[in-house]
Each structure stands twice: as C-alpha cells, then as structure tokens.
Amino acid sequence: MSLFPAEYLEARSRYRAFMDEHVYPNETAIEREDNDALALLAELREQAREAGLWAPHVPPEAGGTGLGFLYYACLNEEIGRSSYAQLVFGCQAPDAGNAEILYLFGTDDQKEQFLRPLVAGEMRSFFAMTEPDVAGSDPTLLQTRAVRDGDDWVIDGHKWFSSGADGAGFAVVFAISDPDGEPHRRGTMILVPADTEGVDVVRPVPVMGHAGRGWNTHCEVRFTGVRVPIANTLGGEGEAFRLAQKRLGPGRIHHVMRWLGQMQRAFELMCRYANGREAFGGPLAEKGTVQNWVADSAAEIQACRLLTMDAARKIDEGSEARVEVALLKVYAANVLVEVIDRAIQVHGARGLTDETPLARMAMNARAARIYDGPDEVHRMTAARRILRSYRDGEGWTFS
Numbered sequence: 001m002s003l004f005p006a007e008y009l010e011a012r013s014r015y016r017a018f019m020d021e022h023v024y025p026n027e028t029a030i031e032r033e034d035n036d037a038l039a040l041l042a043e044l045r046e047q048a049r050e051a052g053l054w055a056p057h058v059p060p061e062a063g064g065t066g067l068g069f070l071y072y073a074c075l076n077e078e079i080g081r082s083s084y085a086q087l088v089f090g091c092q093a094p095d096a097g098n099a100e101i102l103y104l105f106g107t108d109d110q111k112e113q114f115l116r117p118l119v120a121g122e123m124r125s126f127f128a129m130t131e132p133d134v135a136g137s138d139p140t141l142l143q144t145r146a147v148r149d150g151d152d153w154v155i156d157g158h159k160w161f162s163s164g165a166d167g168a169g170f171a172v173v174f175a176i177s178d179p180d181g182e183p184h185r186r187g188t189m190i191l192v193p194a195d196t197e198g199v200d201v202v203r204p205v206p207v208m209g210h211a212g213r214g215w216n217t218h219c220e221v222r223f224t225g226v227r228v229p230i231a232n233t234l235g236g237e238g239e240a241f242r243l244a245q246k247r248l249g250p251g252r253i254h255h256v257m258r259w260l261g262q263m264q265r266a267f268e269l270m271c272r273y274a275n276g277r278e279a280f281g282g283p284l285a286e287k288g289t290v291q292n293w294v295a296d297s298a299a300e301i302q303a304c305r306l307l308t309m310d311a312a313r314k315i316d317e318g319s320e321a322r323v324e325v326a327l328l329k330v331y332a333a334n335v336l337v338e339v340i341d342r343a344i345q346v347h348g349a350r351g352l353t354d355e356t357p358l359a360r361m362a363m364n365a366r367a368a369r370i371y372d373g374p375d376e377v378h379r380m381t382a383a384r385r386i387l388r389s390y391r392d393g394e395g396w397t398f399s
C-alpha cells in the first residue's frame with residue numbers, strides 16, 4: 001500500500017513527466033547561472049504554470065494549486081530530486097515560507113501588495129533574521145532595532161545569510177521593537193520593500209566557494225534608518241517569535257520533503273553505478289561495504305519518509321508537531337549528508353566532478369545541518385519537551 005492517496009500520486013506523476021521532459025535535460029544549463037540560464041528558467045516557469053503545476057505549497061485562494069501538507073510532501077519527493085525544480089514550480093525557499101506566513105497573518109492590503117505578486121512569481125522575497133554579530137541559534141540575542149516614529153517604523157540593523165536577497169522585491173525583517181520586554185515578546189516582523197531608502201544588499205556571501213546570483217545567494221544586508229509604515233507590521237507587534245515558529249516549523253518540513261528527493265536520487269545513482277563498475281574481479285555491488293551502504297541508506301531514507309509523513313499528517317490535523325519536526329529535521333539532514341557522501345564514494349573521483357549532480361548536491365546538503373536551526377539546537381528543544389512531559393504529566397506518547 002502506498003503512503004499517499006491515489007489522487008496525490010496521480011498529481012506526482014504529472015510533475016515527474018514535466019521534470020523528465022523539461023527540468024533534468026536543462027539542469028546543466030541552469031547551473032551556469034548566466035543570463036541564458038535566467039531566460040531558460042523564466043520559460044520553464046511559464047510552462048509549469050500553463051501545465052497547472054504552479055505553487056503547490058499554497059492553496060488556490062492564495063494563488064497556488066496546493067491541497068495541504070501531505071499533498072506537498074508527496075509532490076516534493078519528486079520535485080526535490082533536482083536542485084532547481086522548486087524554482088521552476090514557484091515553491092522555492094525562502095519565498096514558500098514567506099508566502100505561508102503572509103497567507104496566515106497578512107492583512108488584506110499586505111496580501112495584495114506582497115503575497116499576490118510573490119505567489120504569482122512576479123517578485124521574490126527574503127527573510128532577514130540571522131545576524132553576523134550574535135548567535136542565530138538564540139534569536140533573543142538579535143540586535144536589529146525597530147523604533148516607532150509617528151506612523152512609521154525606523155529600522156537599523158545588520159543581517160546576513162538573507163537567502164535570495166539579491167534582486168528580491170521585499171524583505172520580512174525580524175527586528176527588536178521592545179528591548180525591555182519579555183524575551184519572546186521583544187521582536188516584530190516587518191515587511192520592507194527592497195527599494196526603500198536605507199536598504200543595502202551589501203554582497204552575496206560566498207558559501208563553500210559559491211557566491212551565486214539572484215535567487216541562489218545568501219546575502220549580507222544593512223538596514224540604515226529604513227522607514228516603513230506601521231501598517232507593514234506582520235501579525236502584530238511583539239509577535240515575531242510566534243510567527244517565526246509558524247514559519248520555520250512548516251519551512252523545515254518543506255526542506256526535508258525536498259531532501260527526500262535528493263536522497264533518493266543519490267541512492268539511485270549509487271546503486272546503478274555499483275552494478276556497472278568493476279574492481280578486483282567483480283562489480284562494486286558485490287563488495288560487502290557497498291552492500292552495507294545500500295542497505296543502511298535504504299532503511300534510513302524510508303525512516304525519513306515515514307517521519308515526514310507523520311509530521312505532515314499531524315500538521316494537516318492542526319498540530320504544530322514541534323517535537324516531530326525537530327527530530328525529523330536533525331535526522332533527515334544527517335541522512336541526506338551521509339547518503340550523498342556514500343554515493344560520491346562509490347563513484348570514486350567521478351563523484352567529485354560535474355559528470356553527476358552529486359558534488360553540487362553534497363555542497364548544498366552540508367548546510368542542511370545548520371540552516372533553520374543547527375542539529376544541536378533541535379536535539380535540545382525536542383529532548384527538553386520530551387523530558388518535560390515526563391516531569392509534568394504522563395510522558396511522551398509515540399502516536
């Protein structure tokens with residue numbers, strides 16, 4: 001029996017057909033990140049829209065084609081196989097997470113000004129939370145300030161790792177608006193058009209030697225005397241921590257859903273290569289070490305799938321599933337890194353070249369153990385909640 005309803009699988013097969021025809025054959029061209037690559041992406045996005053495959057992370061009333069978390073999980077096992085497909089289908093980070101909080105917490109005016117063009121793919125966005133000078137793991141330390149001045153906020157601060165800031169239309173800025181307040185009520189999220197005076201996208205910060213371009217960047221950004229209307233407050237003053245949780249929880253599952261596709265692609269490449277390549281009198285597939293890698297990877301990938309479906313189902317039923325999401329994020333990030341690494345090892349030197357997608361996948365994968373909260377922090381928060389359940393009540397239930 002499949003993990004997903006038949007209609008979800010039918011939708012997935014349409015994404016698969018589109019990827020076979022339009023995405024995989026164009027991966028190398030997109031990876032060049034030149035003007036031709038951008039034109040090609042625009043063309044592919046238009047084709048995806050015409051095929052009814054656009055924005056599956058949000059429902060039709062928000063401008064997408066989504067049917068909930070489980071549906072999106074099902075599709076993402078396919079979409080996630082290519083590093084570029086989320087962009088083709090209009091559901092790339094950080095826009096997908098930003099669209100979700102705008103959909104949930106935005107006013108009608110904010111939805112018209114920011115959400116509609118974001119989901120339509122007319123503009124991109126960035127999420128400006130992490131700062132170079134304080135530990136991003138502990139957002140109570142953030143220093144960017146928002147001060148009320150009449151009907152405006154005035155924002156001053158220094159951010160980095162603002163993914164996609166190069167060329168984006170607006171930012172969701174996490175700023176401290178009440179420095180003396182209760183630690184988790186100090187922050188406010190504010191929508192800032194990128195062309196506002198005082199917003200300076202300083203540079204794309206090279207990550208593992210790759211600076212990227214446009215959607216593919218992680219930028220340093222300075223906000224100096226940036227003035228926007230109080231009406232640009234997202235979800236209310238002092239609500240930034242609550243919104244961040246709302247954004248990052250589902251956002252983490254979005255990442256894992258994509259990683260499932262990456263893991264399975266690496267796994268397939270490993271198995272095919274092991275069957276075809278011979279050394280010391282027989283195929284690599286007959287070596288015990290390789291067989292162990294294949295067996296361990298198969299078990300770990302399926303465990304990730306089941307943890308994902310479990311968390312997605314609970315979220316669709318209205319739970320925040322915080323422990324489940326935290327454990328899933330840590331476990332899946334490590335499986336992702338490990339499976340891709342095994343696949344590279346089986347390929348020998350070829351695994352490090354651009355003859356396979358593995359090297360690029362490995363570069364992207366390593367960051368998974370850090371972004372949206374490092375492994376250590378998720379382990380800590382999950383363990384604390386589990387231990388508290390034993391202190392305060394009947395204990396943790398594996399439901």
Ligand SMILES: Cc1cc2nc3c(=O)[nH]c(=O)nc-3n(C[C@H](O)[C@H](O)[C@H](O)COP(=O)(O)OP(=O)(O)OC[C@H]3O[C@@H](n4cnc5c(N)ncnc54)[C@H](O)[C@@H]3O)c2cc1C
Nearest residue numbers: 127128129130135136137161162163367371372373374376
């Ligand atoms: C590719 C990429 C994209 C990103 N995109 C964005 C984005 O779009 N917007 C944004 O705002 N941010 C983004 N980030 C930033 C990311 O969310 C932060 O890097 C992350 O929250 C960790 O913060 P930090 O880097 O300041 O590490 P720190 O908080 O300084 O932590 C450093 C290390 O300390 C250890 N540590 C921390 N706490 C504990 C603990 N309790 N117990 C044990 N060890 C601990 C961990 O090993 C951690 O890796 C991105 C990061 C990457 C790599």
